[in-house]
Amino acid sequence: MELKYVGLSEINGPLVVLDNVKDVAFDEIAQIRLSDGTRRLARVVEVEQQRAVLQVFEGTKGLSLTNTTTRFSGKPMELGLSKEMLGRIFSGSGRPIDGLGDIIPEKFKDINGSPLNPVSRTYPRNYINTGISSIDALMTLIRGQKLPIFSGSGLSHNKLAVQIARQAKIADDNGQGFGIVFGAMGVKNDVADYFKRSFEETGALERVAMFINLSNDPIIERILTPRCALTCAEYLAFEHNMHILVILTDMTSYAEACREFSSSKGEIPGRKGYPGYLYSDLASIYERAGIVKGSTGSVTQIPILTMPNDDITHPVPDLTGYITEGQIVMDRHLEQTGTYPAVAVLPSLSRLMKDGIGEGYTREDHSMCANQLFAAYSKVQDARALASVIGEEELSQGDKAYMHFGKLFEEYFINQGFDVNRSIEETLDLGWALLSTLPRAELDRVDDEHLDKYYDPDKAKAMFQ
Structure with missing residues (x-):
């Protein structure tokens, strides 16, 4: 027998309270x-004895305490799934908003995901080629990894997200498909239009499923958006054996929605007003990346978050850094000098990179080239710091060589056009050409065999003169 409850006991922001309800479970959906x-x-x-607190997705405006009827479904929120979701645009709660009608679901799944036994995970190997040199060479994105982008307000992270979604590909040697699930949370209308237009113009929309939550949409929907996106990704990866790249922007908007919701429930706030469970809440999203035994598909995540005041110790980037396997950090100074993408190389890293590059994956010299580029660029920062004190004219010849290398590295390697898509071979060859501008004795992270093969000062001189 289905029960309908007439009236509400209380309305508080996006929350409503019902008293004298029976057999209601946490996370259950009601109409x-x-x-x-x-x-x-x-x-x-929230459930407390016979009292239930409900979060209304579309907001509580217009609700009445007396003649409102509530019916419980007996199950959590589920998303209708189909391979037809690729090429479609959905709201943050999974409703089609592209005017192409509803999809015909092949199955329904709980948006909170299924519990995954850690033993059933497979260690991530092999890489996803983004076509962006700084990422592919120095902080390689591995299939099944979660690698966030730490950005700041006003930086070109949206542009970078579009470029990655448009260019990303895998070595498709087994005939497996590759797709993108793009989740946008709390974005303005012009940003949402930019994402749609960019994917449509380049033809990338055919392999992209978009979930868009606008800044004027209810915060409740914002909390659902990443979960709906990841449910779609898991279905395509583990039931259709596809390699799915999930791009989520902006996780700071998501965390602020959690803070607002927590405040409306009257919970005791944690650091900077965020709920004390923010770490576990973020982990419930990030940990849905990976590869599962028995499936040849994978879910890879690139969450993008903006750091308030460029503060990397802010709770959202701080907690994200603990959960994920590295980070790509955007640099405001590089952005101001016209460099795109403005990736700060030294604070960025990919912790799984070492197991997904090298012979059989990228190229046998990848690891040595990347290590030497990191080492050389770190010495560039030392030389620049010294030059700011004593002047560039007083530097030694070695420091001047590093200053020259740093200028070329930022101009040719980090700086890359929005439409430039480099293969891993082109990226590594460019890295070796830049290293060849330094004296051979300075390249102490590379063995003689690879130096004999790739060190070529004449080629570098011709390329960068």
């Missing part, structure tokens, strides 16, 4: 019917 016949979805966020 609220207004007096004019319209329906809204809600989710149970």
Whole structure:
């Protein structure tokens, strides 16, 4: 027998309270019917004896305490899934908003994901080629990895997200498909239009499933957006054996929605007002990346977050750094000098990179080339610091060589056009050409065999004169 509850005990922001309810579970979905016949979805966020607190997805405006009817579904929120989702655009809660009609679901799955036994995970290997030299060479994205981008307000992270989504590919030697699931949270209308237009113009939309939550949409939907996106990704990866890259922007908007929701529930705030469970909440999203035994597909995540005041110790980037396997950090100074993408090389890293590059994956010299580029660029920073004190004219010949290398490295290697898509071979060859501008004795991270093969000062002189 299905029970309908008439009336509400309390309305508080996006929350409503019902008393004297029975057999209601946490995270259960309910349907609220207004007096004019319209329906809204809600989710149970707190249960205390016979009292239930519900979070209304479309907001509580227009709700009445007396003649509102609530019906519980007996199950958590589920998303209808189909391979047809690729090439489609959805709202943050998974409703089609591209005017192409509803999809015909092949199955329904809980958006919170299924519990995954850690033993059933496979260690991530092999890489995804983004076509961006600084990422592919120095902080390689490995299939099944979660590698966030730490950016700042006003930096070109949206542009970088579009370029990665447009260019990313794998070595498709087994005939396996590759797709993108793109989740945008709390974005403005012009940013959402930019994402749609960019994918449509380049033809990339055919392999992209987009979930868009606008800044004027309810915060409740913002909390659902990454979970809907990841449910779609898991279905395509583990049931259709596809390699899925999930790009989520902006995780700071998501965390602020969690903070606002937590505050409306009257919970005791943690650091900077964020809820104390923010770490576990973020982990429930990030840990849905990976490779599962028995499936040849993979879910790889690139969450993008903006750091308030460029503060990398802010709770959102700080907690994200603990959960994920590295980070790509955007640099405001490089952005201001016209460098794109403005990737700060030294604070960026990929912790899984060492196991997904080299012979059989990228090229046998990749590791040595990357190590030497890191070492050389770190000495560039030392030389620049010294030059700021004593002047560039007073530097030794070695320091001047590093200053010259740093200028070329930022101009030719980090700086890359929005439409430039480099293969891994082109990227590594460019890295060796830049290293060849330094004296051979300075290249102490490379063995003689590879130096004999790749060190070529004449080629470098011709390329960078």
